[in-house]
Amino acid sequence: MPELDDFDARLLDFEEHAPRSLGAKEEAIRKQLGISPVRYYQRLNLLIDAPAAMAEHPVLTARLRRIRDQREQERQGAREVE
Template identity: 65%
Template sequence: MAGDESGAGAGPAGGLGRRERAILALERRGFTGPGAKERAIREQLGLSPVRYYQLLNALLDDTRALAHDPVTVNRLRRIRDARRAER
């Protein structure tokens, strides 16, 4: 499907596309050591870390992401909100 390739289109029944689900799955993992997460972003998703974080930030505001993985999305929203409050 073209929507799955770009990640912009909806998956089955209006859900998340493959790329969006992969981003959330990567965020559920724990990473040890410096650079491990960035390496996984490049190798598994084929994205630069900057683009990954842009997509992740947009995904945190997507209600489909919240429905798909509420624990991860709410945890990341809390972290994002705390960082914004520090500024």
């Protein structure tokens, strides 16, 4: 199984300790990781399905996948109502 590169490891570590406030989190993403919040969330969404990320951060990746799946179900339910 391939290992996480340094940036991906930093990104997951950041997510584990990130501020709860959206504004503070977005500012910290820019300052600490040097990327836009959009790019951060795109990369995070890919990482949570990566076996290496699941092996290194099992609780975090499981929680994030659960949140993503719940949001997708909510979107599907909203489409069915329309």
